[in-house]
Amino acid sequence: MVTxxxxxxxxxxxxxxxxxHGIEGVSMRQIRVAAGNGNNSVVQYHFGSKDQLAQAIFEYRLPRLHERRTLLVAELRPKDLRSWVECQLRTVLEQSEQPGSHYLNFVAMLWQCGRRDVFESMPEEFRSSVTAFDQQLKALLPHIAEPLRTHRITHAMTSIVHAGADRERARSGGQAVLPFAVEVMSLLDGMVGxxxxxxxxxxxxxxxxxxxAGVAWRTFL
Incomplete structure (x- = not known):
């Protein structure tokens, strides 16, 4: 048993x-109860606010995600758009396979609720990693004029997260999902196209x- x-x-x-429920739809008390803690002030003591708690979720999940993407880049040695997108796609969908993970649905909910400000306050090391990956994709799409290129990349990365969130939600509910390899290759074809x-x-x-500025949003993850 994990302690x-x-x-x-x-x-x-x-x-x-x-x-x-989104950040605004949950109280500190509900979080404390869900965590199985009887101390009324324990959440505030450790995290101060719900926004700080959201940042703590990023800090908890992102190191593994960014490390995994780095390892995939080293393994696949991507030279074209398809292989670069595969590094991101595999990283995200592998997260959906993690037992007890609700991370991708958390990220999708932030996007759905318009809380892009939370992404902007990510730790700098992770924002730098996202920016570097984003620039690599842009370099492989020189025929797409800005700001449409940034807009298109953002939507592709968002779609990957939502696909992972759907898979994560289905798995947590005991529903059937596509075999992992089928899901990866099918989504990869669609995203590259x-x-x-x-x-x-x-x-x-x-x-x-x-x-x-109203067209080009920042990517995340």
């Missing part, structure tokens, strides 16, 4: 509840008078 510290129990309870698709004249025309 978890009080802080880890709180982080995992918060991850599960935030994934279901989406990213590489040529930009139409109609799409380019929509950029006239558009604020680029």
């Amino acid at each position: 978890r510290s009080t802080k880890e129990q709180i982080v995992l309870a918060a991850e599960r509840l935030f994934a279901l 989406f990213l590489e698709a040529p930009v139409s004249e109609a799409a380019l025309a929509t950029l006239d008078g558009t604020d680029p």
